[in-house]
Amino acid sequence: MKKNLLGTLGVLSLTGALLAPSVAMAQAQTEVQFWHAFTGRLGELVAEQVADFNASQNDYVVVASHKGNYTETLNAGIAAFRADEQPHILMVFEVGTATMMTAGGAVKPVYEVMAESGASFDPDAYIGAVKGYYTTTEGEMLSLPFNSSTPVLWVNRDAMSAAGVDPDTDLSTWEQVDVVLEQLKAGGASCPLVTAWQSWIHLENLSAYHDVPFASKSNGFAGLDTELMINGEAQLAHLSKMGEWARDGKFIYTGRRNEGGANFRSGECVLFTESSAGYAGISDEAEFDFEVRPLPYWKALVDSPQNTIIGGASLWVMSGHEDDEYKGVAEFLSFLSTSDVQAAWHQNTGYLPITAEAGEATRASGFYDENPGTDIALIQMTSKKPTANSKGLRLGFFDQIRGVIDEELEAIWAGDKSAKEAMDSAKTRGDALLRRFETANR
Numbered sequence: 001m002k003k004n005l006l007g008t009l010g011v012l013s014l015t016g017a018l019l020a021p022s023v024a025m026a027q028a029q030t031e032v033q034f035w036h037a038f039t040g041r042l043g044e045l046v047a048e049q050v051a052d053f054n055a056s057q058n059d060y061v062v063v064a065s066h067k068g069n070y071t072e073t074l075n076a077g078i079a080a081f082r083a084d085e086q087p088h089i090l091m092v093f094e095v096g097t098a099t100m101m102t103a104g105g106a107v108k109p110v111y112e113v114m115a116e117s118g119a120s121f122d123p124d125a126y127i128g129a130v131k132g133y134y135t136t137t138e139g140e141m142l143s144l145p146f147n148s149s150t151p152v153l154w155v156n157r158d159a160m161s162a163a164g165v166d167p168d169t170d171l172s173t174w175e176q177v178d179v180v181l182e183q184l185k186a187g188g189a190s191c192p193l194v195t196a197w198q199s200w201i202h203l204e205n206l207s208a209y210h211d212v213p214f215a216s217k218s219n220g221f222a223g224l225d226t227e228l229m230i231n232g233e234a235q236l237a238h239l240s241k242m243g244e245w246a247r248d249g250k251f252i253y254t255g256r257r258n259e260g261g262a263n264f265r266s267g268e269c270v271l272f273t274e275s276s277a278g279y280a281g282i283s284d285e286a287e288f289d290f291e292v293r294p295l296p297y298w299k300a301l302v303d304s305p306q307n308t309i310i311g312g313a314s315l316w317v318m319s320g321h322e323d324d325e326y327k328g329v330a331e332f333l334s335f336l337s338t339s340d341v342q343a344a345w346h347q348n349t350g351y352l353p354i355t356a357e358a359g360e361a362t363r364a365s366g367f368y369d370e371n372p373g374t375d376i377a378l379i380q381m382t383s384k385k386p387t388a389n390s391k392g393l394r395l396g397f398f399d400q401i402r403g404v405i406d407e408e409l410e411a412i413w414a415g416d417k418s419a420k421e422a423m424d425s426a427k428t429r430g431d432a433l434l435r436r437f438e439t440a441n442r
Helices: 002-008 040-056 070-082 094-101 110-117 128-134 157-162 174-186 198-209 233-247 260-265 276-285 323-336 339-349 356-364 376-382 398-413 419-440
Strands: 030-036 060-066 089-093 144-149 151-156 191-195 269-275 290-293 311-317
Touching: 030 040, 030 070, 030 323, 040 060, 040 276, 040 323, 040 339, 060 323, 070 089, 070 094, 089 094, 089 323, 094 128, 094 311, 094 398, 110 311, 110 323, 128 144, 128 376, 144 276, 144 323, 151 157, 151 198, 151 276, 151 376, 157 269, 174 191, 174 233, 174 269, 191 198, 191 260, 198 233, 198 269, 198 398, 233 398, 233 419, 260 269, 260 276, 269 276, 276 290, 276 339, 290 376, 311 323, 323 339, 339 356, 398 419
Parallel strands: 030 060, 030 089, 191 269
Antiparallel strands: 089 311, 144 311, 151 269, 151 290
């Protein structure tokens, strides 16, 4: 079983076996190791959740450990499994879902953990757009959705006014954004538009939002023999326009991850396409009047948008532990899913509430009325039933594929390639990785 895992993940960088930290346990308490990728405010909030669970009962103690960014945390889990020192719970970002699904005996599906433990668990309580990403075709939950977000448009209202643009201007379509970017540039804005996570927002979500495939086989949900379809009409139209904005100084490229967040939070940039989870940092640091709007769509392509897809991560239960330890795992996952915990997490971070009840509780509390726009991500994800094109992505070696796409997008922004040249190249290179993943998992 371990050989299968290492074969599947062989192209990932392994940094060696990382041993679980030695932590003193209260007598008679069963220890549960939880490895995650959060620092800063999010890390503090996770620590609070763990502390609250530990204080709520006397049978189990959850020990949370930060293991680096998403990629580093996944690699740490792989290395630990190799050394037979794997944690009980491992946070894995959404692009690692297919990899974990094909990891043989390395994981214990959440639905099995919950059923065997008898812990409170209702799979129908989780909102469909989130649950569907992490379930089998039969609807069985493989991992627990934890920090699920979706992209939105953040607006610096003060900077809009300073550039002579009405901050209430409609920005619901990219056509309207195009006009506003010209006005902002003419009004002296040095950074009209910046983005985080360029592939996730401007290709993966762009495709879902316009109900076109990112990849064949229902974006990988229907089989490993999938191919990228990122060089279609909708994708090329959007990326071509963004390339024009980059060359005209209307779109400022700052990096592949969330480097642009600092530029927006400082007040330098006017519009920012970013995760709904940007709320934690923006609300804490911004010294200007800001708001959140829906992600724009191209009116020329669709009459109305479909739904966006999630980012973030889920919690996978690793195999190789004792039954009493899995009972502790189940109790902790059940605790994380409770309405109060989820509502607080949603309100403090901007991540989606993973249960409908938590969203309803947030609305009933008046939070959305007091913080206009904070419900946009939830509405954007749930107003339409997901299609085969908008359920999500399940592609092998997707972290590496994103790296390929990022490289090709940078060529567009620099003016070195046309959108078609770049996406044709990304498809060829990405498909080669998909074939390697398929071969490794036959």
